[in-house]
Each structure stands twice: as C-alpha cells, then as structure tokens.
Amino acid sequence: MQKSRLAILLLTFFLGALLLTGSGCDQSDTGLVIDFLNEWAKSKGIMNEKGSPTPAAIGHVLFGASTGDDEADAAIDAGTVVKSIRDADKLTNKANVALNKNPPDRTEALKDLDAAVKLRPNDWYVRNRRSVLLAEMGKAESDNGPDVASVDNACGLDSNSNRDCRAKIYQDRLNLLHESSGRQSTGNSLVSCYTVDEELNNASVLISLYQNDPVRAQPYKEIHARAELMGRKPGVTCKM
Amino acid sequence: MIEDAPSTTPPKKKHGCLKACGLIFIILILLIGVTAAFAFRLPQKYGLIKSPAQKLLSGTPDRAGAEVLLKEVQTAGLSTKGVSLYVLPIRGTDKTMAVAILDASQGFQLTSGGGSDPMSITMTKLVATKKAEELKVDRVAIEYHDESGAALITMTAGADAIRGFARGSLTRDQFMKAVDGQMNIPAVVERSAVHF
Numbered sequence: 001m002q003k004s005r006l007a008i009l010l011l012t013f014f015l016g017a018l019l020l021t022g023s024g025c026d027q028s029d030t031g032l033v034i035d036f037l038n039e040w041a042k043s044k045g046i047m048n049e050k051g052s053p054t055p056a057a058i059g060h061v062l063f064g065a066s067t068g069d070d071e072a073d074a075a076i077d078a079g080t081v082v083k084s085i086r087d088a089d090k091l092t093n094k095a096n097v098a099l100n101k102n103p104p105d106r107t108e109a110l111k112d113l114d115a116a117v118k119l120r121p122n123d124w125y126v127r128n129r130r131s132v133l134l135a136e137m138g139k140a141e142s143d144n145g146p147d148v149a150s151v152d153n154a155c156g157l158d159s160n161s162n163r164d165c166r167a168k169i170y171q172d173r174l175n176l177l178h179e180s181s182g183r184q185s186t187g188n189s190l191v192s193c194y195t196v197d198e199e200l201n202n203a204s205v206l207i208s209l210y211q212n213d214p215v216r217a218q219p220y221k222e223i224h225a226r227a228e229l230m231g232r233k234p235g236v237t238c239k240m
Numbered sequence: 241m242i243e244d245a246p247s248t249t250p251p252k253k254k255h256g257c258l259k260a261c262g263l264i265f266i267i268l269i270l271l272i273g274v275t276a277a278f279a280f281r282l283p284q285k286y287g288l289i290k291s292p293a294q295k296l297l298s299g300t301p302d303r304a305g306a307e308v309l310l311k312e313v314q315t316a317g318l319s320t321k322g323v324s325l326y327v328l329p330i331r332g333t334d335k336t337m338a339v340a341i342l343d344a345s346q347g348f349q350l351t352s353g354g355g356s357d358p359m360s361i362t363m364t365k366l367v368a369t370k371k372a373e374e375l376k377v378d379r380v381a382i383e384y385h386d387e388s389g390a391a392l393i394t395m396t397a398g399a400d401a402i403r404g405f406a407r408g409s410l411t412r413d414q415f416m417k418a419v420d421g422q423m424n425i426p427a428v429v430e431r432s433a434v435h436f
Contacts, residue, residue, distance in 0.1 A: 029350040033384055033392055036359040037423060040395070043416030070292045071330065071337075072420045075381035075396035077293035078339045082326050082383075085301055123300045154300050154329070 084119045088126050091116040095129065104183060106137050122153050124169050132176040135194035136184060138239070167209050174202045174223065190239040196231040200224060297337065299329040305375050309338065312369040318362060322348025325366075327375055335378035338366050342382060345389035359384075359395065360415070364406045367399045392428055395421040 041047040048054055067073055095109035095116070113130040120126045134140070155165035177199045184191045203224035210217035234240050306327040314320045324341040340362070342348045350358045359382065366372060366380045381396040401418035404410035410418070 029344055030386055030392070032350055032358055033386075034428070036357070036395075037393060037421075037428065040416050040419055040421060043413055044419075067420045069420075070296060071379060072396055072398075074292040074296040074330075075337055075339070075379050076394050076420060076422045077291050078297060078326075078328065078337065078381050078396075079341075079383050079391065079394060080291065081293045081297045081328065082324075082339055082341060085326060086324075089303075120298075122298050125300050125303065 085123075088116040088120040088123065091119070092126060092129055095133070099133070099183065106133060109133055110137065124151065124154055125172065128169070128173045128176055132173065132180050132195075132198070135177070135198045136180045136192055138192045138194055140194055163209050167206060170202050170205050170209070174199065174206065174220075177202065184239075190237070191230065193231060193234045193238040193240055196227050196238045199227040200231060203227060296331045297328045299331060302327040302329070302336065302375060305336075305371065306338075309366075309369060309371040309375065309377075312371050313365050316365045316369060318365045319349060322346035327377070330378060333378070335376045337379045337381060338372065338375075338377045339381045339383070340366060341385065343385040343389065344387045345385055348385075350384070360405065363395075363397060363402050367402045368406060372399075386427070390427045391424050393421055393423045395419055 038047075042049065045054055067076070091112040095112040098105040098109040098112065110130070110133055113126065113133060116126045117123075117130050151166060151169055154169060155162035177195055180195055181191045181199070184195065203220045206220040207217050207224060210220070230237050306325045309327060310320055310323065310325045313325075322343045322345070324343070326339045326341075328337045328339060329335075330337055342350065342362070344350070350362075362382060363380050366382075367377055378399050379396060380399065380402060381394060383394045384392050386392050397415070397419045401410060401415060405412070405415035405418075
C-alpha cells in the first residue's frame with residue numbers, strides 16, 4: 001500500500017510537472033522530450049485532459065511499460081541488450097588493440113574475448129573473433145568455430161533459404177583467419193596448423209553454400225587450394 | 241466438568257487466533273513480496289527469468305547494416321552526433337528492430353534536425369530509408385539520454401505505424417496511441433522541476 005501511495009504521489013507530481021512544463025514554451029531538447037511525453041501520456045490514457053493521473057497511470061508506474069506485446073516490451077527493454085553489445089564491442093576492440101601490439105598480446109586478447117563471449121553467448125561476431133584467436137594460439141576447443149547452434153540461431157534451421165546469412169558468418173570468419181595468418185607469418189614464422197585447418201573448413205563450407213554459383217564459389221576454391229598446400233606437411237608448412 | 245471446559249478453551253482460542261493470524265500475516269507478506277518482485281521485474285533483473293528483450297533480441301546485431309543505415313539517416317538530415325544505432329534481429333522472424341540511442345551528453349541535439357516534433361521526425365527518418373527496407377526494420381525504439389547522460393525515456397513504435405503517420409494515413413493521435421514507452425520517472429521529475 002505504501003508503495004502504491006508513493007507511486008501515486010510520485011506520478012501526480014510527475015504529471016503535474018509535465019502539465020506545467022509541457023506547454024511548448026520551453027524549446028530546449030529536454031523540453032521537447034517532455035512535450036512529447038505529455039502528449040503521449042494523454043493519448044495513451046495515462047493522463048486525462050485535465051492532467052490528472054488515470055488508473056492506467058498507476059498500473060504504468062507499478063508495472064513499468066508492459067504492453068502485452070512481447071515485441072514492444074522487448075523494444076522498451078532493448079537498452080539492456082544494447083548495453084551488453086556495447087560492452088562486448090569495447091572488449092572486442094580492446095582485444096584488437098592487444099593483437100596489434102608488437103608482439104601481439106594474445107593472452108590479454110583472449111581474456112577480453114572470453115569476457116565478451118560471456119556477455120554475448122549467441123553473438124557470432126564475438127564468437128568468431130575468439131575462435132580465430134584460439135586457432136592462432138594453437139588451441140582447438142570444443143566451441144572453436146562458428147558452432148552450428150550459433151549459426152542456426154542467427155540464420156534459422158533451413159540452410160537453403162538462409163544461404164546469405166550463413167555465408168556472411170563464414171565470410172567474416174575467413175576474413176579474420178586471413179588477418180590472423182598475416183599476423184602470424186611476420187618474420188617468416190609459420191602459421192598455426194589450426195588456423196590453416198580452419199581456413200580449409202570455412203572455405204569448404206562457403207564452396208558448398210555457393211555450389212550452384214560458380215562465380216561466387218571461385219575465390220573460396222582458391223583459398224581452399226592455398227590452405228590445402230599450407231597444411232600439407234604439419235610441422236614443415238604450418239606450425240604444430 | 242461443564243464449568244471447567246470454558247475455562248480451558250479461551251486460552252486455546254487465543255493461541256489459535258495468534259497462530260492463524262500469524263500465518264495469514266506471513267502469507268500476506270509473502271504475496272506482497274512476490275507481487276512486488278514481479279511488478280518491479282526483479283526476476284528479470286537478477287537473471288532468473290529472461291526478459292522479452294533477452295528472449296527476442298539476443299542474436300547478433302547487424303553492425304555493418306547499422307552503419308549504412310546511420311549514414312542514410314544522416315543524409316536525410318538527422319544529426320548523428322551522439323547517436324548510436326543498433327539493428328537487432330527479432331528472433332523467430334526475418335525482421336529487425338532499429339534501436340537508436342540519442343545521447344545529449346555525447347553531443348546529440350534533438351533540435352538540430354529542425355521542426356517542433358523531433359521525436360516523431362527521428363522515428364520517421366529511421367524507417368524511411370532504403371537500407372531500413374532492405375534490413376526489414378519492423379520496429380524502431382529510441383532511447384533519449386539528456387546532457388547528464390541519464391536515460392529519460394524509451395519510445396517505440398512499429399514501422400507500419402511510423403510510415404502510416406509519415407504518409408498521413410494515420411492521424412497524430414492514432415500514431416501516439418501506437419507508440420509505447422517507458423520513462424525514467426525520477427529523472428523526468430527532476431528535469432521537470434528544473435524547468436519550472
């Protein structure tokens with residue numbers, strides 16, 4: 001009861017403030033936002049024409065903005081998702097900085113990418129970066145690579161109708177593997193065999209996705225052939 | 241014997257009432273607690289239940305698409321300084337949601353786009369581009385942060401309603417009814433008080 005009373009008091013004050021300030025006289029940004037809120041609250045029946053709170057207002061204050069529509073509710077609450085994306089992107093950028101050091105600080109980068117994946121477990125953009133780094137470090141973990149679940153999650157189960165979506169994920173990964181190879185091969189060093197294997201696998205997937213489109217499949221065939229050559233003699237042509 | 245009986249029962253009754261009242265009180269407290277917890281979305285806050293946003297929007301955002309969309313919106317006349325745009329896939333559909341964070345603390349100026357109704361104009365510009373159609377933007381959400389960085393409001397509307405309003409097939413009142421939102425009440429109250 002006390003919470004309800006507090007909410008009603010708060011709302012009355014808030015709506016009163018809106019009514020007094022929402023006259024359109026104040027054209028500052030905040031004033032414009034409050035004007036919009038004022039109009040919206042009246043339109044939605046949260047506030048009546050006299051500026052008094054309606055019973056709907058109490059529900060609005062107590063239960064937030066639950067609309068009964070999941071998509072609208074998700075949009076209202078999207079800030080939490082956006083925050084996780086921002087935080088994960090910051091960590092990904094930090095990992096990039098660590099990898100661009102001379103020599104690359106892979107341990108630091110992996111720490112950042114581990115944290116990013118923890119924040120965004122279904123985000124293939126983050127997962128791709130982590131798995132490519134793992135391959136670069138000569139590690140093959142069970143979740144190495146754009147695992148089927150995360151690709152299905154992004155593109156749906158029907159692989160035929162989502163070719164472009166799948167291709168985008170594997171193409172991103174192939175680009176990262178290419179960058180990774182460049183980073184590893186500075187000073188005539190050999191590239192990790194895991195990286196080469198992953199290049200081979202990703203090129204294979206892309207070739208199969210474009211099996212009916214020879215023009216688009218061609219660059220992946222070339223990458224596949226090159227990777228096959230690089231991985232021919234582990235320990236000699238690539239680093240074990 | 242008959243006289244003894246009433247002398248023994250009253251204390252029992254008192255004891256029973258205390259027990260029953262206590263039990264009812266505890267149940268009431270528990271009920272209020274559970275209701276309050278759900279009302280304030282504590283289970284979602286502490287990760288016990290997934291929020292609609294976590295259920296529907298946890299997929300990989302289209303970062304490249306959002307960049308292009310932001311450029312197109314800028315070309316359409318919206319100042320993009322202090323604007324972060326995210327294009328989130330809506331789970332179970334092939335559609336997306338455009339979420340724009342308009343942050344005055346990062347230099348965003350609502351009034352820079354001109355017009356007396358920049359909130360609606362911003363929503364319209366976000367769905368009126370070629371890229372928005374290509375990305376199948378089905379809904380727009382706008383979160384406005386003031387000069388101190390505090391989020392004041394989040395407003396959302398379906399792309400159809402926004403387009404309808406822009407075309408004139410939806411009146412302003414109909415459009416407003418199609419808008420859903422949430423406000424940071426303490427922050428709005430504080431800002432409103434400053435504006436007195």
